[in-house]
Amino acid sequence: MKKIRKLGILTGGGDCPGLNAVIRAVVHTASRDYGLEVCGIIDGYAGLIHKNVRKLELADVSGILPRGGTILGTSNRDNPFRYAAEAPGQKQEYCDVSAVALKTIEYNEIDVLLAVGGDGTQSIAQLFFEKHRLPVIGIPKTIDNDLNGTDVTFGFDTALNTATTAIDKLHSTAEAHHRVMVIEVMGRYAGWIALEAGLAGGGDVILIPEIPFHMEKVCDKISERTRQGKRFSLVVVAEGAKAVGGELVVARQVNDASDPVRLGGIAAWVGNRIEDMIGIESRYTILGHVQRGGSPTPFDRILATRFGYHAVEAAMNRKFGSLVGLRGNEIKTSPIREAIAVPRRVKPEDDLVRAAKAVGTCFGK
């Protein structure tokens, strides 16, 4: 059995606070506890394809713990198993360049690949593991918190803080006028940020992709509040929330230039519908990528550090093909395969949904 001497690490998919904390923990643990070398792969899997790799030493990770972003860069496009050959004017073609990626790994003498990323990144890691028997360890990362295999991922708490701070600010101003404030948060398929920020911020209405909503119910809730003498209502809506039954609701960042509502989004749509249906003025906020930025919260830094530490432990224990994850207060490993089998979604009977309902939140249903 080959001795492990060098680890490679890459960060894939969308940006997420805590990535640097993972990288730092990996480099420290590898170097201090095991005397291993660490290679950073630049821009996710793209770095494997384009042979863009650099050595990571302790000095390289000094001071990065509290910083957002990732010193390795990321990419959410370049899949070595389905690489898009760019040929302008022609039909897009895809080819498998995973052998090239493997060559980069061999050339750099990387013994184990640590893949930090969400669904997409882990699926590719799993392919390398299955098809090419590459020793991989997965580290879960998804700001939407929609990955199984862990109670929660780093980055989510930071996004939740940003969203809740915004809701708090809207609350303080909303009381001055008779108005509905609509705030759109991230979550195209999973409503965790909307649900938890709505719960933390005391949102009156929470609309998430997993619970299609009726505008009538939303308006009923707001009208009920008006009758109770409340001067404002606050609606938290996930970018992927959908109205029931054929009502046109568009995702925020549609790329089709011919789309007449290309400029709009779900927040504006909901706000305008409320104005039309019950005549109460609305204002909206779209947080967008602000939620992916900023210094990670202590929770996320600690979780990311633990993930980094345990990923090296898992590598040394040759638990290849596994993903580290938080279970209660402990870090455990489980097969990557299981984590990517089904996404983690809010279920209407989830405890958080029931708690939200108990404090009076309307889900538009």
Next chain:
Amino acid sequence: MKKIRKLGILTGGGDCPGLNAVIRAVVHTASRDYGLEVCGIIDGYAGLIHKNVRKLELADVSGILPRGGTILGTSNRDNPFRYAAEAPGQKQEYCDVSAVALKTIEYNEIDVLLAVGGDGTQSIAQLFFEKHRLPVIGIPKTIDNDLNGTDVTFGFDTALNTATTAIDKLHSTAEAHHRVMVIEVMGRYAGWIALEAGLAGGGDVILIPEIPFHMEKVCDKISERTRQGKRFSLVVVAEGAKAVGGELVVARQVNDASDPVRLGGIAAWVGNRIEDMIGIESRYTILGHVQRGGSPTPFDRILATRFGYHAVEAAMNRKFGSLVGLRGNEIKTSPIREAIAVPRRVKPEDDLVRAAKAVGTCFGK
């Protein structure tokens, strides 16, 4: 000359962090230094029309210093000199109900009215002063910082902090991908928030109402950055920014339901134009009313407290018809009339604009 025994105070116009600090300072100063009573008028001038007034004692203002919003409520509609009689199905008519407002003042034995508000609120205060010889003192308030008579108004620093924090977060995430981030901040007619938040946050492009922009120049700047190896660019745009020469740019919250771009806004428009013109992906954030909320910054709390203190001093010194204002490190008074004569706008030759250009900012011109 009638002795001053009771002050009335109202807060008018849009919400603004620091209003409660003004109210608190007025009640304390009036009560502690002069033994005066204070009456709070509810919902701005609407309270005078609808006889909605309540006594304010020290206990009423306990703990409100750090809170956003206003315990008196506000309104930006009800002008006693041009009151909209609501008659559904008929042509809107306006009438002068200022005599009713005066009756409320007389009935409550208010000797001096302190009017906290922006352009609109001060104009009405000036009318009361001119037409009815009502003793008024103005306290400037505008989150957009577009009022003359003071170096700066409270609320602006808080909004600036909120906007800059968002820009900082976008910066940390922007570096991970090749992208343009567009952030829309408040400022329909005055670009102070965009200018200062852009300067504080290191925005690459700042678009403000006072400097109509060319999309070509914006794209040139972004392309230049790409050539220099920068992976991202950040565009800060005031909601009222306008492109030169007939390009359709809509304000964010158009109320005409038939407007085809009703859902969109300037941030989306600029982002989409960049994608169309130079093919770089863009993402946008619309901060909206988040900027009006939150606990006021120390700067705003101190300024608001000083305004409140000096407004009472000005009242006792019978400087009726004046507005308190910050001049350097001192609080001075000037005629309300002068402050409302012309709005305070960014001038292209302003020192802040020059400083922004010196650090490389593009204004689209």
Next chain:
Amino acid sequence: MKKIRKLGILTGGGDCPGLNAVIRAVVHTASRDYGLEVCGIIDGYAGLIHKNVRKLELADVSGILPRGGTILGTSNRDNPFRYAAEAPGQKQEYCDVSAVALKTIEYNEIDVLLAVGGDGTQSIAQLFFEKHRLPVIGIPKTIDNDLNGTDVTFGFDTALNTATTAIDKLHSTAEAHHRVMVIEVMGRYAGWIALEAGLAGGGDVILIPEIPFHMEKVCDKISERTRQGKRFSLVVVAEGAKAVGGELVVARQVNDASDPVRLGGIAAWVGNRIEDMIGIESRYTILGHVQRGGSPTPFDRILATRFGYHAVEAAMNRKFGSLVGLRGNEIKTSPIREAIAVPRRVKPEDDLVRAAKAVGTCFGK
């Protein structure tokens, strides 16, 4: 079996962000889901002794979710089973006034008592349950996170954020000079805040009550950093940390006026020892009660809300004598008795300690 119609709730022990969120969730759930009444007991168990109780309705808990403190007040002195009769000039005597407390409960027709608090509060709740068969439900609260029966308590995440923010700020300034920065955080017996804030903030040395430290090891670590060219080191010390072997280390807030070092604390002591031993200048910060204040983080608000919701559920399911607690992503109940049997302390072999060591942290051992 008597039908449950009214719940009583009290908050005991030290202040902790999230208490208001619990109260709000209890009132909402009781009222909306079960049509129950809720009574608030003022100042913890003192309210039962002094018959200080008030009805809590939905309006009473409106707007309190994001607020620190507790609208019910608290007390960490008045134990009904060992009540200190105040008789100046005489020897302090204690008596059992629990019968009085029970009368208050009966008089107010409280069917179940929800006790929110730490070790002390839960022990008293358990006594009422055991000795008087009072139906009680415990809700764990301790900023130090030293209670068993739950993975974590609310308030801890907020304190952790405050401590980490301070450490981050020290880091940014520490680099400018050649210095050691010592920061003292809460934790008289349990070092969780120091450990997690030190891990999140990248502290070079973490000193906690559970791991007695050697000043030599601390100085070795700092000297090693100096040799590596690092201009600063950061020491995070829990207020209850102790040096090995007879070195005098005093807790911060000693109440004996004759104590010569009454004014000092562990931070100053450690800083001065470093200066004496290796001649590097030190500066210290003592955070104190700042850590107990502020608006709760989203994590704490959500956890507190879930605890409140589930405490009502547990009451309705007659799980008397149990404590609600977080286990992974779920809320579960366990006997109060078990939770208070032994305190939750950092163990030297804990995963967090190992992760901290892996990233280079010195524990003075």
Next chain:
Amino acid sequence: MKKIRKLGILTGGGDCPGLNAVIRAVVHTASRDYGLEVCGIIDGYAGLIHKNVRKLELADVSGILPRGGTILGTSNRDNPFRYAAEAPGQKQEYCDVSAVALKTIEYNEIDVLLAVGGDGTQSIAQLFFEKHRLPVIGIPKTIDNDLNGTDVTFGFDTALNTATTAIDKLHSTAEAHHRVMVIEVMGRYAGWIALEAGLAGGGDVILIPEIPFHMEKVCDKISERTRQGKRFSLVVVAEGAKAVGGELVVARQVNDASDPVRLGGIAAWVGNRIEDMIGIESRYTILGHVQRGGSPTPFDRILATRFGYHAVEAAMNRKFGSLVGLRGNEIKTSPIREAIAVPRRVKPEDDLVRAAKAVGTCFGK
């Protein structure tokens, strides 16, 4: 007259948020507007003595705008006109090594020296200007805000925010118990931080070096609050505050190891005196260097950027020997000589003190 081709910049004295923003603005303005080169001098005047200088290009200042600290390092010891020759075991001797410093300037072909710093740094700059006719431009920097020649310096607003945030947190927790909270903030000779943070945070008592205090008055104020039913009081004390009449009050960080109260500080002293005199429990917080750290506020970033921009302008306009400063909304220059003649102190009749008294603050007098 020699053409200006290269600027040198150094940062001296204590750390202060905004230094990096100044450096960035100088490099951008020099390079973009005038095609000048910029040299960074490392560790303040020490860099001139030890020939430690490096070129600063646009890439060097990329991303530093929001960062605390200074990329150039600083030193508050090395005065070229009175340099401490280190000779262990001998009497400390000082010598004038300013000629060495000048050589470094000549060798590096620095045409104008920009000196960013407070009293000490500007005094040395003035000596270079007077004695050696070195073209210097001063940029004021002092976290204590005790420098004349400008309405305010950068760094102060950031420190004020940190101190006020801490006071806000103490407020939220103070209400739960019957207690006095004492918070010690920076200000050895000037009480601006204590005064403004106390005003912004609603401190009941503010103790500053400029107004020696009587403990009796402090206790009277607290007792009065107790009589009014207030459960807590908050005391903000500058580290250099002094009690009237011989009462021993020590500065926090005394360096004499034989001092029996070396461990203590003014916060502990005041808290203990209150306990002794009126029997109310007290807790204290010592913020320390946390106030010097963190990302600069937008206000400080903008002011620092403007200072940097105008310092280059002043250099090009050959206004040597002047200091840039904020006057109202404008940046103006004045002779360094005037700015350092007398320090800026709080005067008992200052507007801020009167406003603080009007809202009920006690100054212990």
